[in-house]
Amino acid sequence: MPRRSSPLPRWLSLVLSFVIFSLVIWNWLVIDLPSLDRLTENLAVPSTKILARDGRLLYEIADPAGNHHTTSITATWLTG
Numbered sequence: 626m627p628r629r630s631s632p633l634p635r636w637l638s639l640v641l642s643f644v645i646f647s648l649v650i651w652n653w654l655v656i657d658l659p660s661l662d663r664l665t666e667n668l669a670v671p672s673t674k675i676l677a678r679d680g681r682l683l684y685e686i687a688d689p690a691g692n693h694h695t696t697s698i699t700a701t702w703l704t705g
Contacts, residue, residue, distance in 0.1 A: 633641075672687040 674682060674684050675684040675686070677683050
């Protein structure tokens with residue numbers, strides 16, 4: 626019985642399968658990534674803390690957009 630030739634050569638079907646598989650995996654990996662515009666929205670900006678010699682927090686300079694700062698200066702540490 627003569628062998629029927631397939632409509633596509635074997636190497637072409639392997640290449641097409643690999644390309645389709647690669648596109649599916651790429652789409653699966655990339656679909657949940659945030660856009661580049663939203664990438665910096667949730668970054669925590671580090672604050673600068675000014676400490677006394679004994680380790681007490683005197684002042685904290687935080688993100689200007691956050692409008693948050695902490696002041697722990699009292700008159701007792703000024704007098705000694």
